[in-house]
Amino acid sequence: MEADQAPSDRHLMDKYTFTHNFGETQLHQTYLCYEVKVFKDDSQDPVKEFKGFLRNQGRNPGPRRHAELCFLDLIPSWNLDEKLCTITCFISWSPCYDCALQLAAFLVENSHVSLSIFCARIYSISGYKQGLLALQNAGAQIAIMTSKEMKYCWETFVDNKGQEFQPQDNLDKTRNYLSMELEKIIRKTEGWMSSL
DNA sequence: ATTTTCAAT
Ligand SMILES: [Zn+2]
Numbered sequence: 396m397e398a399d400q401a402p403s404d405r406h407l408m409d410k411y412t413f414t415h416n417f418g419e420t421q422l423h424q425t426y427l428c429y430e431v432k433v434f435k436d437d438s439q440d441p442v443k444e445f446k447g448f449l450r451n452q453g454r455n456p457g458p459r460r461h462a463e464l465c466f467l468d469l470i471p472s473w474n475l476d477e478k479l480c481t482i483t484c485f486i487s488w489s490p491c492y493d494c495a496l497q498l499a500a501f502l503v504e505n506s507h508v509s510l511s512i513f514c515a516r517i518y519s520i521s522g523y524k525q526g527l528l529a530l531q532n533a534g535a536q537i538a539i540m541t542s543k544e545m546k547y548c549w550e551t552f553v554d555n556k557g558q559e560f561q562p563q564d565n566l567d568k569t570r571n572y573l574s575m576e577l578e579k580i581i582r583k584t585e586g587w588m589s590s591l
Numbered sequence: 592a593t594t595t596t597c598a599a600t
């Protein structure tokens with residue numbers, strides 16, 4: 396009865412940062428919230444949890460680095476070893492081609508990890524479709540953040556001042572549309588037909 | 592054939 400990590404121990408995201416970055420505005424930056432759960436054998440309850448959030452790194456002071464790679468940088472510090480674990484990421488943009496391939500490679504090399512990714516918007520720069528498909532084929536679950544995940548993040552990662560999550564009027568409509576678009580991307584089978 | 596958006600001028 397002591398392993399629980401009180402939410403107040405963690406640094407929480409500013410309210411405005413969340414609503415602004417995880418809304419429909421197409422910002423030139425990316426936030427990523429993560430939740431890592433480590434399991435022991437067949438136990439239902441995690442023996443350890445790591446939660447937090449980060450932002451991509453701009454040029455100053457160091458080299459630029461996308462949010463997903465910043466996240467991968469953190470993983471060794473948790474000493475996951477070969478322990479069964481689930482990782483859930485909530486990202487304001489979906490992974491780009493390069494990041495998707497890096498995440499896919501991580502999954503292939505760490506078969507004890509299962510990865511779920513929820514994204515607020517689809518980052519549609521060259522190669523993104525192939526990247527997302529490859530990531531899914533490596534075993535990741537990829538989906539759009541609906542009001543359910545938005546609410547979860549609001550309650551888990553945000554300094555919400557005790558306020559209830561209030562979705563934008565058109566959230567469901569927008570996210571349903573994006574979900575359909577994402578479905579089209581990751582349902583596509585690697586094409587023996589496309590070469591005809 | 593495939594929607595510029597993880598920024599600094
Ligand atoms: Zn990237």
